[in-house]
Amino acid sequence: MINQPDTAETKELIEQLVSIPSPSGFTEEVITFVEEYLKPFDVETKRNRKGGLIATIAGENSEEHRMLTAHVDTLGAMVKEVKSNGRLRLDLIGGYNYNSIEGEYCQIHTSSGETITGTILMHQTSVHVYKEAGKAERNQVNMEVRIDAKATNEKEVRAFGIEVGDFVSLDPRVELCENGFIKSRHLDDKASVAILLQLVKQIHEEKISLPYTTHFLISNNEEIGYGGNSNIPEETVEYLAVDMGAMGDGQSTDEFTVSICAKDASGPYHLGLRNSLVDLAKQHDIAYKLDIYPYYGSDASAAIKAGHDIIHGLIGPGIDSSHAFERTHEESLACTLQLLYHYVQSDMQRY
Incomplete structure (x- = not known):
């Protein structure tokens, strides 16, 4: 009987993570936070040249390795233009729509290290001035940042x-609800990062001996397509991305189970590994859903595209309204952590 994961601690860790600005390309602070968090747990850590973090736990078998990955980089933006009216034009980082950030508070991170707050608005916001304010297209031309400074x-x-080139981060607006829901931007993929950190802590505290040397890659460029496609040890056999499960019409993923991905936009995930994950979930009474994410790619699919000879899989907590105002539930976090707990202790199948 395993110790039940401390979901309260996981949620607090998510709150800390989402509160650290980290759009792709601006991840030093959050990587340092993860690095410091792992120090008490006797794991070897190193950074790759892209700025990601790799933590390694030696296993009984050092000839065959596993790698698990989650990413700390998030959606965000960059200053595209300083406009003549004192507002800023944005260029988006990551795949999302302008309408999902209308009215959002943000921070502009200058090259000198200063942070200036602002609000992302339509240029034609005031209904008292612009008759067609509600009909104008939400796009790069019409949307701008109103900075909180005396500048016209x-x-x-x-x-x-x-x-131009300054990073812009979005206010996460994180809220931990008493009934177990977690509302915040950037649950993709900081919810999964928190889960992996909790897993490492649990392995340390329970003095678990892993059957295979296992690497935990905290990647920092996933939202732009290449976070986990390098620094994969040659001995790695199985590579499991831990990312969000996408919800919506036609999807089976929900906020109360672990989502196991069968296929995304890159194609099918490895059938043998997927079946092994399903078997583990059934064996340990872990609530799960199988699903296909039609417009999605992961660090695991990026690794396959980069030419790595690995068995790849993808699981994660169910996230509602992905790449917008996201939400999940502590039950989904717990199910994901339980499946990972059993997975890292399981024997590799000979597919």
């Missing part, structure tokens, strides 16, 4: 140190 023109904005 380009020169005054630049005096605050804001320049």
Whole structure:
């Protein structure tokens, strides 16, 4: 009988993670946070040149390895233009729609290290001025950042140190509900990062001896397609991405189970590994759903496209309204952690 995961601690860890700004390309602070979190658990850590973090737990078998990955980089933006009206035009980082950030608070991170707050708005916001305000297209031309500084023109904005290429992060608006729901931006994929960190802690505290040397890659470029496609040891046989399960019309994924992906936009995941994960879930009475994510790619699919000879899989907690105002439930977090707990202790199948 395993110790039940402490979902309260997992949720608190998610709250800490989503509160650290980390759009793809701006992940140093959150990677350092993860690095410091892992220090008490006697795991070897190193950074790759892309800035991701790899933690390794030696196993009984050092000739065949496993790798699990989750990503800390998030959606965000970059300053595209300092406009003549003192507002900023954005260029998006990651795949999402402008309508999902209308009215959102944000932070502009200048190259000098200063942070200036702002709000993302339509240029034609005021209904008292713009008759067609509700009909204008939400796009790069019409949306802008109103900075919280006394600046009404380009020169005054630049005096605050804001320049083209500055990163812009989105306010997560995280809320831990008493009934177990977690509402926040960036649950993709910081919910799964928290789960992996909890797994490493549980392995350490229970003094579990893993059957295979296991690497935990905390990647930092997944949202732009290449977070987990390198630094995969040659001995790696199985590579499991831990990312969100996508919800919506026609999907079976929900917020109360672990989602096991059969196929995404990159194609099918390895059938043998998928069946092994399903068998583990059944064996240990873990609630799960099988699903297909039609417009989705993961670090595991990026690794396959990069040419790595691995068996790849994808699981994760169910996330509602992905790449927008996301939500999940502690039951989904617990199911995902339980499946991973049993997976890392299981024998590899000979597919």
